Amino acid sequence: MARIEDIPQPTRDAVLSVPCPQYDTTPFVPGKPLRERRIAILSSAALVRRGDKPFPFGSGECRFLPAGLDTADLLVSHVSINFDRAGFQRDVNVVYPIDRLRELAAQGAIGGVADTHYTVMGSTDPAAMGDSVAQIAGQLRQERIDSVLLSPV
Amino acid sequence: MLEEAGFSTVVLASVRAQAEKVRPPRALWTSAVLGRPVGEPDDPAFQHRVLRAALALLERPDGPVILEDFPEDPPGLRDTPGWQPPPVPAWSPEQSPAGWAAAVATELKALRPAWEAARHHRGRTSVGLSFQPPEAWPDFLRGALSGELASVPPLETPALAQRFLCDDIKAYYGEAAQAASPAPSHRQLDGWFWRQTAAGAALIALRDVALASNNSALRTVGGRFFVPVPWLPSPV
Numbered sequence: 324m325a326r327i328e329d330i331p332q333p334t335r336d337a338v339l340s341v342p343c344p345q346y347d348t349t350p351f352v353p354g355k356p357l358r359e360r361r362i363a364i365l366s367s368a369a370l371v372r373r374g375d376k377p378f379p380f381g382s383g384e385c386r387f388l389p390a391g392l393d394t395a396d397l398l399v400s401h402v403s404i405n406f407d408r409a410g411f412q413r414d415v416n417v418v419y420p421i422d423r424l425r426e427l428a429a430q431g432a433i434g435g436v437a438d439t440h441y442t443v444m445g446s447t448d449p450a451a452m453g454d455s456v457a458q459i460a461g462q463l464r465q466e467r468i469d470s471v472l473l474s475p476v
Numbered sequence: 477m478l479e480e481a482g483f484s485t486v487v488l489a490s491v492r493a494q495a496e497k498v499r500p501p502r503a504l505w506t507s508a509v510l511g512r513p514v515g516e517p518d519d520p521a522f523q524h525r526v527l528r529a530a531l532a533l534l535e536r537p538d539g540p541v542i543l544e545d546f547p548e549d550p551p552g553l554r555d556t557p558g559w560q561p562p563p564v565p566a567w568s569p570e571q572s573p574a575g576w577a578a579a580v581a582t583e584l585k586a587l588r589p590a591w592e593a594a595r596h597h598r599g600r601t602s603v604g605l606s607f608q609p610p611e612a613w614p615d616f617l618r619g620a621l622s623g624e625l626a627s628v629p630p631l632e633t634p635a636l637a638q639r640f641l642c643d644d645i646k647a648y649y650g651e652a653a654q655a656a657s658p659a660p661s662h663r664q665l666d667g668w669f670w671r672q673t674a675a676g677a678a679l680i681a682l683r684d685v686a687l688a689s690n691n692s693a694l695r696t697v698g699g700r701f702f703v704p705v706p707w708l709p710s711p712v
Contacts, residue, residue, distance in 0.1 A: 407662045417516070423520060456477045473488065
């Protein structure tokens with residue numbers, strides 16, 4: 324749906340009127356061939372492990388998702404109810420494509436998959452996420468990961 | 477922000493107009509339903525094509541600000557012809573709190589085999605945010621519809637307890653309705669839940685109770701996060 328005409332009203336107007344951050348700079352980091360890159364996922368679905376507390380509404384926190392985490396235990400705790408959950412109910416990979424990345428790595432399309440992935444709460448002011456960005460960047464550097472797939476719901 | 481910190485990023489953009497405003501370094505727009513950034517559930521080949529197209533942008537030298545369109549619609553974007561929802565017992569739209577609780581309990585029981593089948597088939601369930609088992613939902617719902625302000629540890633407030641109960645009920649029904657193939661489109665599923673089930677009607681009633689509550693958090697959460705806006709009843 325993300326053809327705009329496919330989004331039912333009044334959600335369509337709400338989506339189009341969401342304040343979008345504007346940036347003064349347009350950074351662009353080139354890198355190695357894809358076959359040599361290990362990829363990390365950053366999901367905005369506020370994913371939590373079963374039994375963990377959901378993300379607080381409006382939270383700028385991030386949580387780490389170890390690559391070995393059993394995806395059967397992942398739940399979506401995002402505050403918004405105006406996006407589909409049924410796809411996730413059937414297949415975690417429509418939100419958090421960890422299995423697909425592993426397969427692409429096995430096929431040689433990418434160099435590998437990071438040991439840690441990340442999740443935050445979407446619908447949150449990016450200005451509240453400075454500490455989270457620093458935490459994610461620190462872990463990426465520690466794992467020598469240079470490329471991130473952003474998967475916003 | 478991550479690109480500023482020295483990392484290459486690519487985003488699966490669901491709303492093209494937002495990507496045009498934010499101007500991330502690299503974005504792949506897809507026509508997938510909001511909430512399904514990688515496209516089609518249970519279709520690894522489609523998901524691979526989306527991911528290959530997105531990740532290929534990492535090798536492009538012609539940035540910053542690359543915005544490409546993924547050319548395929550997910551196969552499940554449109555309604556599934558002939559889809560039939562799982563049968564649920566008849567229910568009355570005029571209910572007391574206890575009546576709603578009983579109607580929902582009856583539906584949960586009727587849908588349980590399909591929900592269990594889905595859980596077994598997929599090896600997982602996305603039910604779990606409410607910290608209550610399905611057997612406890614009807615009585616909690618009865619209390620909430622009666623204006624009781626119960627919380628369920630570790631959810632600290634009645635607002636959160638009710639909000640995540642709504643999420644779990646929707647997840648249970650969604651999984652039950654998608655247990656058999658072919659699965660419904662998201663529109664068919666939502667239409668069934670919000671217009672044909674007692675649970676959907678009970679959650680709309682719960683929203684009304686929340687909006688009339690003295691608890692300001694419950695008013696806010698109930699008003700915004702119990703029922704998706706497109707499924708609110710039309711004003712009379």
